Amino acid sequence: MIKENFNAIKQELSDDVKIIVVTKYHSVEETLEAYEAGVREFGENRVEGFLEKRRALPEDANVHFIGTLQSRKVKEIAEHLTYLHSLDRESVAKRIEQHALNEVKCFIQVNISEESSKHGLDVEEVRPFLEAVAQYDKVAVVGLMTMAPLTDDTGVLHDTFGRLKSLRDELQKTHPEITELSMGMSNDYGIAVDHGASYIRIGSKIMGSR
């Protein structure tokens, strides 16, 4: 089923949209099944799951860290960290600078729809944050990430993803390296892609429910 689910979503989308398959509720065995099905981008939101899947997967698989990361835990995963989708604190950037072996591609998490999450920066905080993390050579901010509220109201979803895209477009004028948008999950990725998502993070719709 994983293979059919993955291929179905892949066929709907342009090759420019990267599908991160979120394996956080699934075993190593199921994760390897996804690898066999052709998945190369994986997402985990906890340190333990990240390390477990990283150890189990072949080298050519990429494991993205998509959840909130406490600064004291950065050291535990730093040598394997390639993509971090949840950067919203300078303390985390500082630890990446100290412990990562290579440059880490980071997305700044933005709290567009203020009720949906305690995490992420408010829109007006993003630009000063960018200036603050510019000093860290191993922190390469490549884009913005958001989580939409849990709702079937497509108006709210269009508004959320449209606002993240506008913010990216605005920042790009002074920071041309900020090109990516990590947005869209199982229930809302179609709308996210309409607004230019370049990375979507899909769990249940590919891996099945927990």
Ligand SMILES: *Cc1c(COP(=O)(O)O)cnc(C)c1O
């Ligand atoms: C779990 C999770 C996802 C995937 O959620 P689904 O609704 O199962 O697709 C995407 N992004 C983040 C940050 C997550 O924690």
